[in-house]
Amino acid sequence: MLETTRLAADPPGLRAAAEILRAGGLVALPTETVYGLAADACNDRAVAGIFDAKQRPRFNPLIVHLPDLAQVARFATVTPLAQRLAAAFWPGPLTLVLPLRDGGGLSPLVTAGLDTVAIRIPANPVAQALLTEFGGPVAAPSANPSGRISPVTAAHVLAGLSGRIHAVIDAGPCAVGLESTILDATGDTPQLLRAGGLAVEDIAAALGQTVASPQTDTITAPGQMASHYAPRGRVRLNVTAPDPGEVWVGFGPCPGAALTLSPTANLTEAAARLFHALHEADALAGPGGAIAFAPVPGSGLGRAINDRLRRAAAPR
Ligand code: TXA
Numbered sequence: 001m002l003e004t005t006r007l008a009a010d011p012p013g014l015r016a017a018a019e020i021l022r023a024g025g026l027v028a029l030p031t032e033t034v035y036g037l038a039a040d041a042c043n044d045r046a047v048a049g050i051f052d053a054k055q056r057p058r059f060n061p062l063i064v065h066l067p068d069l070a071q072v073a074r075f076a077t078v079t080p081l082a083q084r085l086a087a088a089f090w091p092g093p094l095t096l097v098l099p100l101r102d103g104g105g106l107s108p109l110v111t112a113g114l115d116t117v118a119i120r121i122p123a124n125p126v127a128q129a130l131l132t133e134f135g136g137p138v139a140a141p142s143a144n145p146s147g148r149i150s151p152v153t154a155a156h157v158l159a160g161l162s163g164r165i166h167a168v169i170d171a172g173p174c175a176v177g178l179e180s181t182i183l184d185a186t187g188d189t190p191q192l193l194r195a196g197g198l199a200v201e202d203i204a205a206a207l208g209q210t211v212a213s214p215q216t217d218t219i220t221a222p223g224q225m226a227s228h229y230a231p232r233g234r235v236r237l238n239v240t241a242p243d244p245g246e247v248w249v250g251f252g253p254c255p256g257a258a259l260t261l262s263p264t265a266n267l268t269e270a271a272a273r274l275f276h277a278l279h280e281a282d283a284l285a286g287p288g289g290a291i292a293f294a295p296v297p298g299s300g301l302g303r304a305i306n307d308r309l310r311r312a313a314a315p316r
Pocket residue numbers: 031033034035036037060061062063095097111114116117118120140141142143178179180181182193194220221222223224
C-alpha cells in the first residue's frame with residue numbers, strides 16, 4: 001500500500017511529479033480528455049506498474065504522450081496523413097496510431113508487442129508542463145481501475161487508485177471529459193479505432209476525406225471490449241420514462257431526472273459531464289441499484305457519448 005500524494009498543479013508540484021516519474025513511479029496527470037496514469041514509457045518496471053495498479057490486461061497497449069510533434073519522429077514514422085492530422089488537431093484530444101520506429105527506447109510493454117504505437121500530444125497546460133519538465137515519453141492510460149469509469153477529477157482518481165499510485169496532480173475537472181479519438185494513421189486513409197473527444201465530422205471536414213470505421217472482431221482497443229466504463233449497478237439506455245427507483249440521467253428537458261448531461265441538450269456539455277454523471281449516478285444507485293439514461297443523439301460528440309453509454313450498459 002502506497003501513500004498517494006495530492007500534488008498542486010504548480011511548479012513545485014510539477015517538479016515533484018517529474019521526480020516520481022524519473023524514479024519509475026506512477027503519477028496521475030490531468031489532460032483535457034480524462035486523467036491519465038503516467039509512467040516513464042522507457043522504463044519496463046514503471047510501465048508494468050501501470051498494468052498492476054489498474055489490473056489491466058497485458059495485451060492492451062498504452063498511449064505515449066509527448067509535448068510536441070518534433071518529439072514524435074524518435075518513436076514513430078510520421079506518415080503524410082499524420083502530418084495533416086497533427087497540423088489540424090495537435091495538441092488536442094486526438095491519438096494517432098503510427099508505425100513504430102525501432103530504437104526509440106520504448107518499453108515493449110507499451111506497445112504490447114505490436115509494430116505500431118499510439119501517440120498523443122495533449123493540449124492541457126498542466127500536462128504540457130509535466131511532459132516538458134520530465135523530458136521524455138510518458139505512457140498513460142486513463143487513471144481508473146480497468147473496466148471502470150474514467151476519471152475526470154482528482155477525486156475520481158483517488159476513489160479508484162488511492163494506495164496504488166504515488167501521486168495525483170490536481171488541476172480540477174477535465175475540459176473535454178471524454179477520452180481522445182483514436183485514428184489509425186499508418187496508411188493513406190484514416191481509420192477510426194475509438195470515437196472520442198474530437199468529432200469524426202470535424203476530422204473529415206479538416207481532411208476533406210472520409211474517415212473509415214473498420215468493423216473488426218479482434219480487440220484492438222479496450223474501448224472495443226463490450227463491458228467498460230462500468231458502474232456497479234444496472235444501466236438502461238434511451239429511457240424516456242424511468243422505472244420507480246431508477247436514477248434517471250437526463251439530456252435536454254427531462255422533468256424529475258436526478259442528474260442531467262445537459263439541460264439544453266448541448267453535446268459538448270454532455271461530453272464534459274458524462275463521466276461525472278456516471279460516477280454520481282453510480283454513487284446514488286449503489287451496488288445493486290439501477291441507472292437509466294435519456295436518449296442522446298448520435299452525431300458529433302454524441303457518437304462517443306453513445307459508445308461509452310453502450311459499454312457502461314453492456315452485460316458483465
Ligand atoms: O484521452 C485519452 O486517450 C486518455 C488520456 C490519458 O490520454 N488515455 C486513454 O488511454 O484513454 P487508454 O489506455 O484508456 O486507452 C488507450 C487505447 C486503448 O484502447 C488501446 O488499446 C489503444 O489505445 N491503443 C494503444 N496502442 C495502440 C495501437 N498500437 N494500436 C491500436 N490501438 C492502440
